[in-house]
Amino acid sequence: MSGDGTARAxxxxxxxxxxxxxxxxxxxxxAWRCADCRxxxxVRMIGLLTEVAR
Structure with a gap:
């Protein structure tokens, strides 16, 4: 995955x-296209949590 956010998930x-x-x-x-439902x-990665909320 590239650091500029252009990699496709x-x-x-x-x-x-x-x-x-x-x-x-x-x-x-x-973008992705589903061949079945069209x-x-x-899909976009927003980020990671630094801690698990409890």
Whole structure:
């Protein structure tokens, strides 16, 4: 993963239908298309927690 935030996060399944046949989409940048339900979605890493909240 590059430090500038441009690396593509790779999902293993569609968050809407659970299908595993995902293809990269050109627009918007970093988007994925599900071949089953035809939804286009983004996966983005926000960050890591420094401590576990209890």
């Amino acid at each position: 790779v999902p293993f399944y569609c968050p809407y239908c659970g299908e595993e046949d995902l293809r990269p989409e050109e627009e918007p940048p970093g 939804r286009v979605f983004l």
